[in-house]
Amino acid sequence: MRKVIAILLLIIIGYYSIDTILKIPFGEGVKGVGKHYLESTIKETGAVNSVTAIVVSYRGFDTLGEVTVLFLAATGLGAILYDKKGKKRSLQNASLIVKTSSKIIYPLIALLGAYVFVHGHLTPGGGFQGGAIIATGVLLMFISYRSFETNHKALSIIESLAGMTFVTIGFAGLIYGTSFLQNILPFGIPGELFSAGIIPLIYVAVGFKVGAELTALLDNLLKTIK
Amino acid sequence: MSWLMIIVVVLSVVLIIAALFAVYQKDLLLAVIGTSAVSVVLSVLFYILQAPDVALTEAAIGVALTTIIFVITIKKTKRFEE
Numbered sequence: 602m603r604k605v606i607a608i609l610l611l612i613i614i615g616y617y618s619i620d621t622i623l624k625i626p627f628g629e630g631v632k633g634v635g636k637h638y639l640e641s642t643i644k645e646t647g648a649v650n651s652v653t654a655i656v657v658s659y660r661g662f663d664t665l666g667e668v669t670v671l672f673l674a675a676t677g678l679g680a681i682l683y684d685k686k687g688k689k690r691s692l693q694n695a696s697l698i699v700k701t702s703s704k705i706i707y708p709l710i711a712l713l714g715a716y717v718f719v720h721g722h723l724t725p726g727g728g729f730q731g732g733a734i735i736a737t738g739v740l741l742m743f744i745s746y747r748s749f750e751t752n753h754k755a756l757s758i759i760e761s762l763a764g765m766t767f768v769t770i771g772f773a774g775l776i777y778g779t780s781f782l783q784n785i786l787p788f789g790i791p792g793e794l795f796s797a798g799i800i801p802l803i804y805v806a807v808g809f810k811v812g813a814e815l816t817a818l819l820d821n822l823l824k825t826i827k
Numbered sequence: 828m829s830w831l832m833i834i835v836v837v838l839s840v841v842l843i844i845a846a847l848f849a850v851y852q853k854d855l856l857l858a859v860i861g862t863s864a865v866s867v868v869l870s871v872l873f874y875i876l877q878a879p880d881v882a883l884t885e886a887a888i889g890v891a892l893t894t895i896i897f898v899i900t901i902k903k904t905k906r907f908e909e
Contacts, residue, residue: 652880717883725879733887740895815892822899 647788647797648722656727657800661782665767667729668807672764675814682821690823695745703745710738718808722797728804732811739816743823751820756813763810770799770806835875842868853908855901863894 626632631639638651638659648654656664694700717724718731742749774783782799789796842865849861866889873882 650880726883727880730880730883730887733884733892737887737891740891819892819895822896826899826902 643791646784646800647791648800649792649797650722650724652725653722653727653800653804654797657721657803658782658784661771661803664803664807665771665782668764668767668810671811671814672760675818678818679821682825684824690743690747690826694747700745703741707738707742710741711735714738714808714812718804719801720794721804721808722800723792723794728807729811731804731808732813733815735808735812736815736819740819743819751816753817753820756817760810760813760817763806763813766806767803767810770802774799831875835872838868838872838875842872855906855908856898859894859897859901862897863890866890866893 630636638655642648642651642654646654646658648658695703714731714734716731717726717734718728721727721731739751771782774785775781777783777785782803784798784800786798786802788798791797795801845861845864845868849858849865852858852861866885870882870885870889873879873885
């Protein structure tokens with residue numbers, strides 16, 4: 602009986618997915634709202650990368666929601682793994698080759714992450730990607746050096762400041778403009794680093810926030826290993 | 828058939844094989860390696876399909892962070908599926 606119901610459900614879901622996919626006109630050029638975004642992002646937001654323009658400018662409030670979800674997930678994990686005693690990671694030191702090369706690569710990875718979120722409005726990538734790249738760099742140091750420590754207080758201060766910057770920019774738009782996250786700064790010349798109004802500011806804040814959150818999360822998790 | 832098309836087809840086949848490996852493998856550590864291989868191939872595919880933003884996210888989060896979180900979880904629980 603259960604198998605029959607499962608097969609029936611699968612047939613219904615499959616039918617509607619195929620029906621929807623067949624109705625999408627692939628390869629015929631962009632229409633509707635996509636066309637509007639591609640044609641007028643530079644004029645309306647000043648950002649060259651239209652994905653960033655959509656994520657931060659047109660759908661900026663959704664991004665605030667995403668940042669909040671990530672923050673709540675990290676906080677929940679920290680609450681579950683909370684331990685009064687300041688624990689140490691009990692991982693072994695890695696070999697000399699891994700240690701030396703990760704010492705050289707770690708600043709480069711951090712630099713790449715910072716580049717990705719600072720240039721979010723010009724090149725592919727942005728705050729989430731840059732923050733995740735920085736966290737992977739810190740992870741490399743965590744697994745190569747037993748003594749590598751992060752300052753949790755500093756991490757939470759960075760995280761709170763970045764979150765507050767995002768919300769403050771949003772309210773500045775509400776006060777000086779017409780709506781929450783309204784652009785209040787000049788656009789500048791499209792394609793330059795200092796352009797696109799509030800988009801780079803928000804992405805730098807998001808980058809710091811995501812990087813600090815994921816680093817703290819990894820540190821909490823790695824400390825639970827006996 | 829252009830070279831790009833051949834690369835896309837080969838990568839898709841590798842993707843499906845890695846995904847099936849991850850599903851059917853009883854050793855969870857190997858299954859995690861399978862999902863991480865899926866992420867690597869998927870990020871290359873995203874790049875070929877002109878979605879570099881998604882490719883960056885997939886590479887950073889799918890390959891590195893998810894894998895290490897799963898490995899830590901397996902270390903804390905059981906390694907083999909019953």
